[in-house]
Amino acid sequence: MTREAIALFRETFGVAPSHGGSAPGRVNLIGEHTDYNGGPVLPMAIARRTVVMAGPGQPGVIEVISTRDRERGRVEYRLEPGKGTTGFVVGVARALERQGIALTAGARLAIASDVPVGAGLASSAALTVSTAYALAALAGTKLAAKLAWLVGYQAEHDHVGVRCGTMDQTIAALGKKGHALLLECSSGATKQIPFRGTLLLVDTGVRHDLAHSAFNTRRAECEAAVEKLREVHPGLRWLALWPAEEIPRLARLLPPTLRARAQHVVGETVRTRAAARLLERGRLGNFGKLMYQSHESCRRRYECSAPELDLVVQAARRAGAMGARMTGAGWGGAALVLIRPRDADKVSSVIRAAFERRFGRAPAITGLESGAGARVEKVPGTNG
Numbered sequence: 001m002t003r004e005a006i007a008l009f010r011e012t013f014g015v016a017p018s019h020g021g022s023a024p025g026r027v028n029l030i031g032e033h034t035d036y037n038g039g040p041v042l043p044m045a046i047a048r049r050t051v052v053m054a055g056p057g058q059p060g061v062i063e064v065i066s067t068r069d070r071e072r073g074r075v076e077y078r079l080e081p082g083k084g085t086t087g088f089v090v091g092v093a094r095a096l097e098r099q100g101i102a103l104t105a106g107a108r109l110a111i112a113s114d115v116p117v118g119a120g121l122a123s124s125a126a127l128t129v130s131t132a133y134a135l136a137a138l139a140g141t142k143l144a145a146k147l148a149w150l151v152g153y154q155a156e157h158d159h160v161g162v163r164c165g166t167m168d169q170t171i172a173a174l175g176k177k178g179h180a181l182l183l184e185c186s187s188g189a190t191k192q193i194p195f196r197g198t199l200l201l202v203d204t205g206v207r208h209d210l211a212h213s214a215f216n217t218r219r220a221e222c223e224a225a226v227e228k229l230r231e232v233h234p235g236l237r238w239l240a241l242w243p244a245e246e247i248p249r250l251a252r253l254l255p256p257t258l259r260a261r262a263q264h265v266v267g268e269t270v271r272t273r274a275a276a277r278l279l280e281r282g283r284l285g286n287f288g289k290l291m292y293q294s295h296e297s298c299r300r301r302y303e304c305s306a307p308e309l310d311l312v313v314q315a316a317r318r319a320g321a322m323g324a325r326m327t328g329a330g331w332g333g334a335a336l337v338l339i340r341p342r343d344a345d346k347v348s349s350v351i352r353a354a355f356e357r358r359f360g361r362a363p364a365i366t367g368l369e370s371g372a373g374a375r376v377e378k379v380p381g382t383n384g
């Protein structure tokens, strides 16, 4: 992607870029819709990345082009919010300036990415975090990973208005090849855990739009549940902090929809911590069982799955996969399938055939490779 971004920069702006940054997409192994509820998540960075090449422009102005739409955007970023990709970039620039990292010479950016949009692989975090690295480098600052995720988060949450949690930006910044990251979202504590399993990624091709999907509604439902549960536990800060041994009480304390959401979040919290312990001990078989349980809870209680995802998970189970589940926000996007390496062909063909029979088209099935976290990209021929 680096070469593509450099070529696009030259072709668009007529000069070479001076600085660059990149960040990966991610899969979430387990721990879905727990992050904004103060629970644990277990994402892993993937080998697909977004690369941003940058150079100085005009003070107060940001110009953006990406290989995705090839439309050149130009905004006075302190005055206009920007739309689409440019909106995310403006969010990053403003968040950096809030941290005292000023773009005195404005910026020109060229973006190349092989992280698909809307597939549940956190393409927007790959965009914001890579942009944060590139713009900070352009401003002469080496960005610390713990600031990079915060800047990415503020851009998406505060500026673009998706009420996301902190998982995607954190894994984009801290990802480590061959490792899953256990992140406890209420404390920010992290732990790298080696991942030695074999995963297939099945992209259903069904695309969601986070900002307009049920995502913000779910978040509001979780907040309403916390509000109600405070009547019995006045100190309850996050839904995920509801005690696991008091799950049965939720049925009495909450109306049906809020009850289902809360049961998912508290149950998923327990599952995710158990899954992290299993992964540490190399117990992939039991880990896979928790993936199936997580999917079922997402489908039934959180209602964030889709018929295409459910079919993939069922077919994977029939084909003897160790585990399978949707990954990311849901309502479409991709599923993860945990397999024994020798079963790759068998499991893929069972899933493909079942999917084609039901939906009349093939899903994209690929082996999943883990990747490294965000970094500054050297631009050949410069000191940047």
Ligand code: GLA
Pocket (backbone or CB within 6 Å): 028, 031, 032, 033, 034, 035, 036, 122, 164, 165, 166, 167, 168, 328, 329, 330
């Ligand atoms: C999206 C959000 C994340 C997280 C997941 C669901 O990817 O950006 O913060 O909430 O959905 O687990």
